[in-house]
Amino acid sequence: MPTDMQPLKNVLIIGYVWPEPRSSAAGSRMMEFIHLFLQQQWQVTFASAAALSEHRAELPALGVSEVCIEVNSDSFDHFIAGLQPDMVLFDRFFTEEQFGWRVEKICPQALRVLDTVDLHSLRDARHGLLKQAQQGLGNEQQKQSAGPVRATQAELHEVMAVDDTAQREIAAIYRCDLSLLISDIERDFLQQHFSVPAYLLHHCALMSVASATANPGLEFEQRQHFISIGNFRHAPNWDAVLWLKHALWPAIRRQLPQAELHVYGSYPPPKATALHNPRQGFHVLGWADDAQRVMAQSRVCLAPLRFGAGIKGKLADAMLCGTPSVTTAIGSEGMSGTLPWAGVVAEDGDSFAAAAVALYQDQAAWQQAQQHGRDILQQRFARQDIAQGLLSRLSDARQNQSNCRQQNFTGAMLRHHLHKSTQYMSQWITAKNQLAGK
Known part of the structure; x- marks a missing residue:
């Protein structure tokens, strides 16, 4: 030196x-x-x-x-x-x-x-491409149904x-x-x-991810509900909530009429809390005092990211808590390498909804996804x-x-x-x- x-x-x-x-x-x-x-x-x-x-x-x-x-x-x-x-x-x-x-x-x-x-x-380049794709669509419902x-x-x-x-x-x-x-x-x-x-x-x-030996939380039959979580000030997270509200959740709910989606995240604006609708099973709950606690109680994490960059802390937390996830290729990018995903990676809205319903109901697939999450943590995120x-x-x-x-x-x-x-x-x-x- x-x-x-x-x-x-x-x-x-x-x-x-x-x-x-x-x-x-x-x-x-x-x-x-x-x-x-x-x-x-x-x-x-x-x-x-x-x-x-x-x-x-x-x-x-x-x-x-x-x-x-x-x-x-x-x-x-x-x-x-x-x-x-x-x-x-x-x-x-x-x-x-x-x-x-x-x-x-x-x-x-x-x-x-x-x-x-x-x-x-x-992230901005992908956001711009999403906006371009939405420009050719008619009403807000159609725009918010566009894929990633x-x-x-x-x-x-x-x-x-x-x-x-x-x-x-x-x-x-x-x-x-x-x-x-x-x-x-x-x-x-x-x-x-x-x-x-x-x-x-x-x-x-x-x-921040500890180890694959962390407590995976409750078992399949002890868990209930879907969870989506993310800071509302981060544009990809807010966009994901809009896609869920207008297209994905209605498709999931038609097949699982009693299911609930709990949407957590810091700094929810009035336009986000206005989406809260218990009759539709769409619960906008805002700030979570302990994000890992609510994640560990949920059966499936939904992260429908249509644009973004980096790697997603919410999905790392889901693996740590033993909660399988359904996300897009952008959501899983840079996280699993050549390893199988800890759930399902879907490329469009129909595939996303179908995967969410299947993973929520299939205990064997759910347990396999949980193990995939442990493998990813151990091999890709060793602190x-x-x-x-x-x-x-x-x-x-x-x-x-x-x-x-x-x-x-x-x-x-x-x-x-x-x-x-x-x-x-x-x-x-x-x-x-x-x-x-x-």
């Missing part, structure tokens, strides 16, 4: 939001990082410009310093100059755009790491290559020393279709292996930091041009705000 490159001991995490592990998979993932870093005896500081949230984790109780920061303010420069972190972890590419140039200016030797959470540009996006990677690349979000996100990846991808599918997609060098990327799956892999990759990135930055000319070029424009815009806003305050 170069003499001017200190080992990682002091870490700054710049959060897009404050971590809410009980609200979203993104919040759980952030807490995984925090716990792992603390186990290494690293000093961890979490900073965010977001408003403090009701369900955020109690970071100070863990020994993590909380710092509220401002965008477009030189106060961040003073803060990070005093902290002098060895590594800065950016939570999503938005935070790298806003604070990356300041980190480089004040602490040029800090290792810059980006956690993409999921590939936002991929089934575009190939080549077709997705064609959309993303001219998209502003993709250009911004991949530029942020190039500007960082290392980017973490939660899905190996997304890592390979970036390498194969956008020519991002392998040394800039690391596949780091969820680490110790993933954690050790991340720590080793961070250490390698630190040791080879100077050489990799020299090799990454594209990143240097993007930092020179884009950071200059971002820097000057931010400084103009800062000056404007200071004048307004006089």
